[in-house]
Structures are given as structure tokens and as C-alpha cells.
Amino acid sequence: MKMYDLIEHTADVGIKAYGKNLAEAFEHAAVAMFDIITDHSKIETIGEYDITLEAPDLEQLLVDWLSELLFLNGAKNLVFGKFEVTLQGTRLSAKAYGEEYSLKKHKMGEEIKAVTYHMLEVHAEKPYFVQVLFDI
Numbered sequence: 001m002k003m004y005d006l007i008e009h010t011a012d013v014g015i016k017a018y019g020k021n022l023a024e025a026f027e028h029a030a031v032a033m034f035d036i037i038t039d040h041s042k043i044e045t046i047g048e049y050d051i052t053l054e055a056p057d058l059e060q061l062l063v064d065w066l067s068e069l070l071f072l073n074g075a076k077n078l079v080f081g082k083f084e085v086t087l088q089g090t091r092l093s094a095k096a097y098g099e100e101y102s103l104k105k106h107k108m109g110e111e112i113k114a115v116t117y118h119m120l121e122v123h124a125e126k127p128y129f130v131q132v133l134f135d136i
Contacts, residue, residue, distance in 0.1 A: 004032040007119075007133070013110060014119060014133035022122070025130045026062065026092070027083040030069055033134065034080055037073060038101070039109035043081030045097035053092045058122040061090050062130050066115045069096060077101050110136045 007014030015032040019025035034043065051068055055061035065085075072078045080098030114135040121131040 003028040006032075006036075007131070009119075009133055011136070012116065012118070012133045013112075013136055014131065016129055016131045018127065018129045020128065022058075022124050022128050022130075023085040023087045025123075025128045026065060026085045026087065026094075029062065029066060029130050029132060030080065030083045030085075030096070033066055033069065033112065034073075034098075035109070036134070037109050037112055038079055039107035041079075041106035041109075043079050043106070044099050045082045046099040047078070047097065049078070049080075049096045049098070051092070051094045051096060055090050055092075057090060058124055059117075059120050061087075061092055062122055062132060063115050063117065063120065065092055065094070066132065070112060070115060072096070073101070079106060110134075112136055 004017040017028035079101045080096045082097040085094045112134045116133045123129045
């Protein structure tokens with residue numbers, strides 16, 4: 001099974017991420033986002049970051065998850081390449097593995113400004129997938 005597809009959109013870039021379960025689809029959405037940010041650069045899993053979130057619904061949880069990772073990217077100059085997500089209803093517990101972004105090591109991809117609600121979709125039954133557009 002492929003991890004994700006890119007979705008072409010006029011001024012934005014989107015992804016549709018797949019998984020054998022919903023947690024894996026959330027993981028693959030995060031991988032796709034950092035593939036966009038670093039133009040598919042290899043990211044070492046040197047640091048480990050714990051993230052816990054709760055939201056009123058799965059769609060908001062997906063936006064919050066990717067937005068938290070985007071915040072860590074912008075505020076702490078971190079990039080991530082591996083994720084372990086556990087979902088219990090609308091509660092997410094995750095470990096994100098990565099390192100500090102370095103122009104010497106990582107390519108510069110698209111700058112993602114925000115995670116949007118446009119075309120947002122969480123398919124919580126087989127086939128599991130999530131879809132989201134990023135403002136670039």
C-alpha cells in the first residue's frame with residue numbers, strides 16, 4: 001500500500017494519506033507534509049518528541065496534529081521523518097522522531113504556512129485515509 005498521493009490545487013498543495021488503520025493514515029499524512037517541506041530529504045530520527053492532543057472530532061484532530069508538527073518545524077527548526085500515532089476516539093498520543101533542519105543536509109521544499117480545512121476529510125473505516133490541503 002502506498003503511503004500517500006499529492007493533490008494538485010491552484011494555490012495550495014494537498015495530500016491524501018492511506019493506512020491499514022486510521023492511526024497509520026495520520027502517520028503517513030505527517031510523513032507527506034515533511035516530504036513537501038524538505039523535498040523528500042532523508043531525516044534522521046535523532047530526537048524524540050511526545051505529542052498528546054484531544055479534539056471534538058477526528059477532522060479537528062487531524063488539523064491539530066499537523067498544525068502542532070508545523071509549529072515545531074517553524075518555532076524550533078525541527079523536521080520529522082518517523083511517527084508513531086495511537087488514537088483513542090478523538091484523543092491522539094504520538095511520538096515524532098526527527099532532527100534539527102540544516103541546509104547542509106536537507107533540501108528546501110515548499111514552505112507550508114498553514115493546515116487548512118478546505119477539502120478536509122477523515123475516512124475512519126476501511127479503506128482508511130485522510131485528506132488535507134496546505135496553504136503554501
